[in-house]
Amino acid sequence: MDTEAQHTERGRSSATGTDESRPEARPRSVRMSEALRQLSLRRAGALGALGGVVLLLLSHFVLQPFLIPSTSMEPALEVGDRVLVNKLAYRFGSGPARGDVVVFDGTGSFVREAPEQNAVAGLVRGVAADLGLAEPAETDFVKRVIGVGGDRVVCCDKRGRLEVNGVPVEERYVYFGDAPSQVPFDIAVPQGTLFVMGDHRSKSRDSRDHLGEPGGGMVPLDKVIGRADWIGWPAGRWSSLEEPAGFDRVPAPGGAHG
CATH class of the missing domain: 2.10.109.10 (Umud Fragment, subunit A)
Structure with a gap:
């Protein structure tokens, strides 16, 4: 059995195969899901900040x-x-x-x-x-x-x-x-x-x-x-x-x- 050939083939496969740690290599649906999640978090943060500003203005001028x-x-x-x-x-x-x-x-x-x-x-x-x-x-x-x-x-x-x-x-x-x-x-x-x-x-x-x-x-x-x-x-x-x-x-x- 040619073990050296097998290792060589594995190395080539690893080098040319899909590296799932790279964002562009992930399935499109996964990337879209992560993008939507990050967008939701940013929106939630922006709404929270806006709500805080509104509360401060309300407290300062009204109640x-x-x-x-x-x-x-x-x-x-x-x-x-x-x-x-x-x-x-x-x-x-x-x-x-x-x-x-x-x-x-x-x-x-x-x-x-x-x-x-x-x-x-x-x-x-x-x-x-x-x-x-x-x-x-x-x-x-x-x-x-x-x-x-x-x-x-x-x-x-x-x-x-x-x-x-x-x-x-x-x-x-x-x-x-x-x-x-x-x-x-x-x-x-x-x-x-x-x-x-x-x-x-x-x-x-x-x-x-x-x-x-x-x-x-x-x-x-x-x-x-x-x-x-x-x-x-x-x-x-x-x-x-x-x-x-x-x-x-x-x-x-x-x-x-x-």
């Missing part, structure tokens, strides 16, 4: 998820809730009303200046916060509007109730067992600003804590990001935030009862 980081707004809002902040609520002439839950930038009112941070890390964190995936910036706060420009807010009357423009307010949203405030105050809210407080009064650092500081703890209207209208997550807490009726009897500034 922003906001992760509740503390207990200061209990029982209405709990730690871990994602509220949906309506950024169009005050864009067409109307302003925040007493009882609204608002998200605002506290720079200059609650904090003197924004803390320094790495630019890239800040950008990533900002995007995550805009999508409700991370805690908000240290300068962003969520509180309830108690007084608007021109109001006189006093704490407290003989029955321990908050008064706005001479009218006592029944604050049913306040955390059970908390007083309206342990700190007495009598303030006039400057025009163009808001006086805000948390619902969990004993756990909230709000306008009361900054009365003696520059700005007096008042939140300028142009620092309001939007109104918290709904709880979007977790699913078991899906609901809208109710408008409290306690301020219905409060007169406009200048019409306070004697």
